[in-house]
Amino acid sequence: MITDENIIVVENLVKKFGNFTANDNLSFEVKRSEIFGFLGANGAGKTTAIKILCGLSFPTSGKVSVAGFDVYKKRNEIRKNIGYMSQGFSLYEDLTVKENIEFYAGIYGLRRSEIKDRFEDLVQKLGIEELKNKLVSDLPLGWKQKIAFSVAIFHKPQIVFLDEPTSGVDPITRRQFWDLIYEAVESGITVFITTHYLDEAEYCNRVCIMAEGRIDAIGTPDELKKKYYSLNMDEVFVKIARGN
Amino acid sequence: MAEIEIHNLCKSYGSVKALDDLCMTVEKNGFYGLIGPDGAGKTTLMRIITSLLVPDSGSLSVGGLDPVRDYKKLRLKLGYMPGKFSLYPDLSVEENLRFFAGVFGTTIKENYHLIKNIYQHIEPFKNRRAGKLSGGMKQKLALSCALIHKPEILILDEPTTGVDAVSRREFWDMLNEIRNYGITILVSTPYMEEAVICDNISLLFAGKVVESGTPDEIVSRYSAKVYSIKTNNIPVTLKTLRNLSGIKSVNSFGQNIHLVFSDETHSEMDISEFLKKYDVLDAEISIIKAGIEDCFIDYILRSTNQ
Numbered sequence: 001m002i003t004d005e006n007i008i009v010v011e012n013l014v015k016k017f018g019n020f021t022a023n024d025n026l027s028f029e030v031k032r033s034e035i036f037g038f039l040g041a042n043g044a045g046k047t048t049a050i051k052i053l054c055g056l057s058f059p060t061s062g063k064v065s066v067a068g069f070d071v072y073k074k075r076n077e078i079r080k081n082i083g084y085m086s087q088g089f090s091l092y093e094d095l096t097v098k099e100n101i102e103f104y105a106g107i108y109g110l111r112r113s114e115i116k117d118r119f120e121d122l123v124q125k126l127g128i129e130e131l132k133n134k135l136v137s138d139l140p141l142g143w144k145q146k147i148a149f150s151v152a153i154f155h156k157p158q159i160v161f162l163d164e165p166t167s168g169v170d171p172i173t174r175r176q177f178w179d180l181i182y183e184a185v186e187s188g189i190t191v192f193i194t195t196h197y198l199d200e201a202e203y204c205n206r207v208c209i210m211a212e213g214r215i216d217a218i219g220t221p222d223e224l225k226k227k228y229y230s231l232n233m234d235e236v237f238v239k240i241a242r243g244n
Numbered sequence: 245m246a247e248i249e250i251h252n253l254c255k256s257y258g259s260v261k262a263l264d265d266l267c268m269t270v271e272k273n274g275f276y277g278l279i280g281p282d283g284a285g286k287t288t289l290m291r292i293i294t295s296l297l298v299p300d301s302g303s304l305s306v307g308g309l310d311p312v313r314d315y316k317k318l319r320l321k322l323g324y325m326p327g328k329f330s331l332y333p334d335l336s337v338e339e340n341l342r343f344f345a346g347v348f349g350t351t352i353k354e355n356y357h358l359i360k361n362i363y364q365h366i367e368p369f370k371n372r373r374a375g376k377l378s379g380g381m382k383q384k385l386a387l388s389c390a391l392i393h394k395p396e397i398l399i400l401d402e403p404t405t406g407v408d409a410v411s412r413r414e415f416w417d418m419l420n421e422i423r424n425y426g427i428t429i430l431v432s433t434p435y436m437e438e439a440v441i442c443d444n445i446s447l448l449f450a451g452k453v454v455e456s457g458t459p460d461e462i463v464s465r466y467s468a469k470v471y472s473i474k475t476n477n478i479p480v481t482l483k484t485l486r487n488l489s490g491i492k493s494v495n496s497f498g499q500n501i502h503l504v505f506s507d508e509t510h511s512e513m514d515i516s517e518f519l520k521k522y523d524v525l526d527a528e529i530s531i532i533k534a535g536i537e538d539c540f541i542d543y544i545l546r547s548t549n550q
Contacts, residue, residue: 141282167434170280171540175495178496197435202498233498233499242410
């Protein structure tokens, strides 16, 4: 269930690279256990904002707190409390599934017994008994993404950031991936996701659409469809991008 | 007349069959879309067609030539835009374009008309290094470079992957215009619904052509009734419907859920009564025409159940 508690608070966030303003005065909040869709055209400033939220880059100005921690002062705490997954960076190809999990869980300081128990649960849940000792490079592509997601939330973070997690994935796996997202949300994890599949924008509780470094629209899919007189999020997106 | 003709093409990497007895025909001046997820074999197929990879077995002819034997002649006829940005990052926009024109023995001026509509978007930045361009601009430059020697066949490997929905649409419109110059186009994409602009498509999965024809032919071959259920609570409704008896598949499609029964004995009433029983009261149910993604899902389910 979505709560009233703000887990991400962004106030007047500005990020400049030289003369270029990548994030131009962004303000928004994300609620605990919400699925928050972060959309926008290429070059709109999404990646810049995500890097700041993950504690990988400092804002030029503005106030940003993630899981209750200030991005200027508490970057290590933020990293302990978040998970991250993208299409580009996910698992080590020359480690097995089990080794990948042990590696990541070890980094997050999980105890060996904890790792063992959670790993057994995961194998059960995903039905990957036969895959668990295989090298990641030998896995079917669909499984890589599902396992990468499971690894990203293995340390039970408060928030998971998913950067185009379903890009290029087959239509069945794409939907199975969303089942995993719903499950994570039920367990209390907040999901911050970017995607170019606009059907997936419909599955978010709220959606934020960026353009040229600014937030052009933010709200539930229903609110946005009403506001832009659109039948679906695809139309909303097109109308915003074309400036009407 | 066929511009690309492929029979029983096979290619394996170790134990992985990337292409498994694949057959395909692209007509001259055709606009042909290859639709499939990552790992379906799209890139392998394009690399074989462009003479960059040698097949294990099978026969193919591209522009009347054999890509294995006549690769030198063939390459003059081809324009190729690989999936990964492959231009020179430390040359400027204009230098890249001039380089590609020069390699093929032509000039920018000679074929400017071909690229004008695309290139004019990036021309204001012609002195900028290619590596410093935004994603959308890189894509336009890559397309310009692939076109500048007036190829007979243009091959594009996932030009719209990772591109936002609006820019994707613009890109497809650009391709449609290129057709007017008599160029044959073969383009691949993992986005199921966007290739309906093509006049012929093939659905690729696990190295095989699963379906091919015009987009209309493919969806009209799909005979099962597709029920669309519109609701404000997709996750709960989806979970509930999975327990309905007699279903073949139930999947989310944006704000709707598509449901297919395994036989004709079931109807809309079964869905609405079942949903009422489980307190899903806002569902609007209708029968709709299947889309490409419905067809694709149906195939994957069939092939994995067998």
